Amino acid sequence: MDRTQQNLLAQKFAAMHNPKDLPMLCNAFDGGSARALASHPRAKAIASASYSIAISCGSADNDLTLEENLAGVKGIIAAGVNAQPHPKPVTIDLQDGYGSHLERAIEEIIKLGAVGCNIEDFNRETNALWSVEEAAQRVARAKQTAARCGGGAEVGLDAAIKRGKAYLAAGATTVFVWGGGRVVQSAEIKTLVKEFGGLLNVSMQLREGFLNKQEIQALGVARVSMGPGLYTKALNAFSSEADAIL
Structure with a gap:
């Protein structure tokens, strides 16, 4: 894929982030799972999840290095680039941006x-x-690097809103608010959607009793991802089958 095509794909991906065209991002954990998503007609884009990449290479999420992450997402990105009949956008979980290596991470x-x-x-x-x-x-x-290439503590809702608005002003496409180990509630999502002008990314829990796609879309968010949810389900199924065999 040449740089012009990549730029057009980036523009297409950015434009997806709105409630009407809600992108449901199923997070791939390797090249095979990414190819399965790339071939699905309703999969508009592909995402990675650092947790899944870390577990796949025998590491903990917080210990995943930039090099390990890059090695893990290579096949995922290739699946999107080579998707037929047209390439599909791929977005990467870069964790905290790897400190002083932020620009290199973006470039790579x-x-x-x-x-x-x-x-x-x-x-x-x-x-x-x-x-x-x-x-x-x-x-x-990060935005400047992309353009140049051509392409702990608990935080309350008010602080998250302040941070999110600053990040959007700096050029972020959407904001994801982590719940600090708990699930962000519907009322909080409504507040965040209002404060961020709809530019909110939420993670859908693939379990009973949590909001489904239609319910999340009705709240007006701009993007939905699964995090390591699909990976966890796959591991559970693998473990169950292995247990039956053993």
């Missing part, structure tokens, strides 16, 4: 063919959140 996934990424505002080196200003600067740096 663009070289592989990705057109999007998500970056946490949590600094793994200090085990604390970046300040709002620092995190917003990192979003801006």
